[in-house]
Amino acid sequence: MVSDSDLIARLHEFLRNSDLTTTSTATVRRKLEEDFGVDLTDKKVFIREQVDLFLQSEQERLAEIEQDGEEDDRTGEVQTQQSDVDDDDDDDQEEVVEETRNGKRKKRSNKLSNEVKKRGGGFTKLCGLSPQLQEFVGASEMARTESTPKEKHQKQEKEEDPDEPKKKEKRQKGGKSGFLAPLQLSDALVKFFGTGESALSRADVVKRMWEYIKQNNLQDPSDKRRIICDGKLKELFDVDSFHGFTVSKLLTVHFIKTEQ
Incomplete structure (x- = not known):
């Protein structure tokens, strides 16, 4: 006879790779019977309880991930703003003393232009590209996070996938059964x-x-x-x-x- 721990492990594995809008407790039980080659009719209640516990734990896990993500975004935003302020203070105050051909000394402010300041920092900072990459993307500078024309085209094709309405319709039809029904x-x-x-x-x-x-x-x-x-x-x-x-x-x- 298969142990409860083996049943639970396989049940979790199956649910993680299943569409919960179309999967039911009966589907899970039949899958476990097929995998272990045993009759699990007397385990109906046990399987239902384990399914509910799995769904509850997944909901809590997703909620925690979402909360952590929001906190990370807020922290990153504050750090970025502080970094920009520090960079502006340093750059605006820096002055370079140059010597002219006449022997006279003059001061040159090293303030960044508004255009350069707008370029940002970190991953959004514009970087010079190699000749090969310039030819590919059609630009001499680009931020690390900026999409290439090829990536934008692929994203647009994905968004305009003609089969997407059919997929949504199929999901909606199957949504009338399963754990989420x-x-x-x-x-x-x-x-x-x-x-x-x-x-x-x-x-x-x-x-x-x-x-x-x-x-x-x-x-x-x-x-x-x-x-x-x-x-x-x-x-x-x-x-x-x-x-x-x-x-x-x-x-x-x-x-x-x-x-x-």
């Missing part, structure tokens, strides 16, 4: 969320449930895997406490239409 919610669950929404995807329901748990500090301090129900949660699940991994199982009865 909206499912009808029970009246009790609609009341619990209090948003008036009567249909949500399984992934969204699990995500919102965990948000509620964390916002109301319902995790046992001594064991955060254990959830201690408040009055509202107890009314929904009819339990005093439960293990975090079983939240998907408790929610199953609140989906009017579940994956087969």
Whole structure:
């Protein structure tokens, strides 16, 4: 018999390479049965729980990446602005003393012209190109980050891909099933969320449930895997406490239409 750890590892690998708008729990179970050559009918609940945990972890991971990216952008912007100020101060104040043919000494300001200042610094600074590269791009200078005519043409072709509408249409047709498909919610669950929404995807329901748990500090301090129900949660699940991994199982009865 295949171990749970092997099932989880293969399940994660399969989901990372799947279209979640068309993949269902049944699809995952059949794939695991095919890969391991065993009947996993008695593992339906386990597989569904692991799928929900995977979706939750992916959502949290993407949220963290997005937040880190925003912070990096803000930091980089501040550093760039400070660097520009420092460079302007140094360049504007520098003066060079030259000696003329008549023996007279004069001062020459080494201020940069507005045009040069606008060229920027770092990766956006204009660089001189080799004769071969000048012939290829049709310019004598170019920033490292600037696209070549060939790259711009390729990007334009990609944006004008005639097959793109067909791909979008195909994704939309397949979006009515799978983990991201909206499912009808029970009246009790609609009341619990209090948003008036009567249909949500399984992934969204699990995500919102965990948000509620964390916002109301319902995790046992001594064991955060254990959830201690408040009055509202107890009314929904009819339990005093439960293990975090079983939240998907408790929610199953609140989906009017579940994956087969």
